[in-house]
Amino acid sequence: MADNNAAVLTQHAKVLIVDYKKADAERLADILKKLWPCASVTVLRSCQQFTYLKQKERFSAAFISSGHAGIHLVRKLQLFAPKCNIIFVEDNKDFAYEGILTRPSGYLLKPVTAESVRIELEHLRYPLLSETAPVLKVQTFGNFVVYNEEGKPLHFTRAISREILAYLINQRGFPVTGRDIAADVLEESDYTEAVSKKISQYVADLIKDMKKEGYDDVVVKQNRQLFIDKNAVDCDLYHYLNGDPEAVQSYHGEYMIDYSWAEFSSLGE
Numbered sequence: 001m002a003d004n005n006a007a008v009l010t011q012h013a014k015v016l017i018v019d020y021k022k023a024d025a026e027r028l029a030d031i032l033k034k035l036w037p038c039a040s041v042t043v044l045r046s047c048q049q050f051t052y053l054k055q056k057e058r059f060s061a062a063f064i065s066s067g068h069a070g071i072h073l074v075r076k077l078q079l080f081a082p083k084c085n086i087i088f089v090e091d092n093k094d095f096a097y098e099g100i101l102t103r104p105s106g107y108l109l110k111p112v113t114a115e116s117v118r119i120e121l122e123h124l125r126y127p128l129l130s131e132t133a134p135v136l137k138v139q140t141f142g143n144f145v146v147y148n149e150e151g152k153p154l155h156f157t158r159a160i161s162r163e164i165l166a167y168l169i170n171q172r173g174f175p176v177t178g179r180d181i182a183a184d185v186l187e188e189s190d191y192t193e194a195v196s197k198k199i200s201q202y203v204a205d206l207i208k209d210m211k212k213e214g215y216d217d218v219v220v221k222q223n224r225q226l227f228i229d230k231n232a233v234d235c236d237l238y239h240y241l242n243g244d245p246e247a248v249q250s251y252h253g254e255y256m257i258d259y260s261w262a263e264f265s266s267l268g269e
Contacts, residue, residue, distance in 0.1 A: 013128045014058045014231055017043045018050065018073060019065040019089065024110060028063055028089065031114050033242050036120065040231040043173055047073040054217035054229060056080035060128040061121075062110070065089045074102045083126040136215050138235040140171055144256045154213055160185075161206035166256055168219065168228045169235060173223040178203075184261050 019025040025043050032041050039061075040262055044050060047069045057080045064070040064077075064086060066227045074086050084218060085105035088151065089112060105125040108116055137147040144166045146154045156162040167185050178199045182188040188195050203226065230238060237255075239247035256262035 009076075011128050012038045012040070013060040014055075015039045015041045016050075016059050016062040016064075016077075017041060018047060018062070018070060019043075020045055021065070023113075024065065024089075028112055028117070031112065032063075035114060035118055037242055037244075042229065042231055044242065045175065049175070049222055049227075050076065052220045052222045054220075055132050055233070058231075059084045060126075061085040061087065061105070061124065063087045063089050071102060074104070078102070085124040085126050087120050115133075136218055136233050138233050138237075140166075140169060140235065140237040140256050141240075141251050142254050142257060144169075144258050144262075148213060154215075156209050156210070157205045158202060161202050161209060161257060164202055164206055164226075165210075165219065165261070166259060168226060168231070169237065170256065170262060171227065172238070172241075173228050173230045175227040177225055181226075185259075 009052050013036075015036070017028055017032075019028070022045065029041050029043050032039060044053075050056070050073055056077065059077065059081050062074070062077060064074055064082055065088070070088065070090075074088075077084055077086070086102060087106040087108060088104055089108045089110060091110050103125075106120040106123060108120060127185065136149075137151075139145040139147070140223070144162075146162075147164065148154055156165075163185055164181060167181065177189045178196055181199050181203075182191050182195050186195065186199070203221070206218055207216070208219065210216055215232065217229055220227050220229050236247050236250060240251055
């Protein structure tokens with residue numbers, strides 16, 4: 001695969017990272033963004049989140065941690081994407097033999113390095129699936145605007161539902177709870193039953209609006225948590241964080257100016 005490494009790293013593909021350790025997941029995601037800028041990277045903090053993802057069959061590579069739970073997840077993933085390249089990422093070799101039985105593409109020991117990840121990408125077991133660009137366009141620089149594939153702004157039943165979508169975009173794929181939304185978006189100091197019910201209705205309206213527009217894979221609801229499937233959006237913020245020159249040039253110091261909570265966001269983090 002080494003001779004084709006340059007071709008691999010210029011292809012669009014969906015890549016999955018599953019690691020309950022936030023720092024480890026972010027480190028690997030940063031390495032992948034630098035080595036493979038064309039890849040769409042989805043980061044999950046638990047194996048349970050995988051159940052709620054759309055288009056599971058489109059993953060070309062998956063970096064899986066979490067021990068026995070991770071091995072169980074791999075077997076589930078292989079039902080959807082049998083040609084997905086599995087790379088186990090673990091703290092030690094305790095799960096190596098059990099992992100080998102799933103016929104992975106590779107195995108990494110923590111802490112991962114750019115060089116070790118690059119070597120795994122050079123020796124992927126299966127060819128990559130082609131990944132088309134997402135059609136839902138999200139603008140966060142300046143005003144927050146969401147466009148459909150025809151370039152027209154999406155209609156939202158409630159302005160607060162639209163704001164919750166902006167908040168989820170700002171969280172960059174990490175899950176949030178109703179309590180988080182209450183504190184950050186509604187600025188409610190007490191998370192009462194009445195507040196909880198209001199948020200549940202706002203979220204239900206948001207999901208209904210997205211489904212009506214044909215984008216029901218963007219907002220993922222897992223039990224009492226919500227997060228964005230970053231693969232389902234074309235967002236200037238995410239392009240900026242990936243170092244895309246056009247996105248970097250388009251940022252002029254204004255970010256989601258519609259919302260007071262967004263002014264505390266740091267694009268450098």
